[in-house]
Amino acid sequence: MSEPLPGPALVIKPEGMTGRTGRYEKKLSDLDGLFADAEAFAARLATEADRVIYHVDEFRPSGAAGDLITGISTLSAGRVGTEFHMTRGHIHAQHDRTEIYHCLSGHGLMLMETLDGQTVVTELRPGVVAYVPPVHIHRSVNLGDEDLVTLFCYPAxxxxxYGIIARSGGMRHRAVADGTGWRLEENTSYVPR
Ligand SMILES: O=P(O)(O)OC[C@H]1O[C@H](O)[C@H](O)[C@@H](O)[C@@H]1O
Ligand SMILES: [Fe+2]
Incomplete structure (x- = not known):
């Protein structure tokens, strides 16, 4: 009889991840053009250009169909003008590929959009699992005052x-502060696809 082989030693907690195969970081300077308030963005850029706004740690066994990428996304709290910190957002290059996000800590949104401009949102609080269905553009938004940490899993x-969002001038709705809470507002630069 052969000895059992050790499986990957992945540990994913709100504080971080061990066993990752890769890491990806986005600084404030990488997010130019994402936020509506260009003046507020420029003011922050003057002192915080190199600040990491979000980072992604992942375990990617391979890129094969049928394999899974699992990881943790950590999105810092903050705003540009009234607009909350968010990831760039994307649709999967293979449009029918899905994803789940399990919120480990913080408060935020999974902001999704169909190709014909229908917005879908799942509010994220610890324990919530957001499901990104096939053919949905998606981005995370941090609505809180601490890191938004999510565990994600999607087909490898x-x-x-990213072009799908760039070509339409952003997503249809923006998440902005409203008193002590938040609301969605129409993105005035949005061009229906
Ligand atoms: O790809 P972005 O929109 O910059 O968001 C960052 C990350 O978000 C999620 O966690 C995805 O599963 C990652 O694959 C992605 O890279
Ligand atoms: Fe995704």
């Missing part, structure tokens, strides 16, 4: 297409 052959 999904890929990311």
């Amino acid at each position: 052959d999904a890929g990311q297409d």
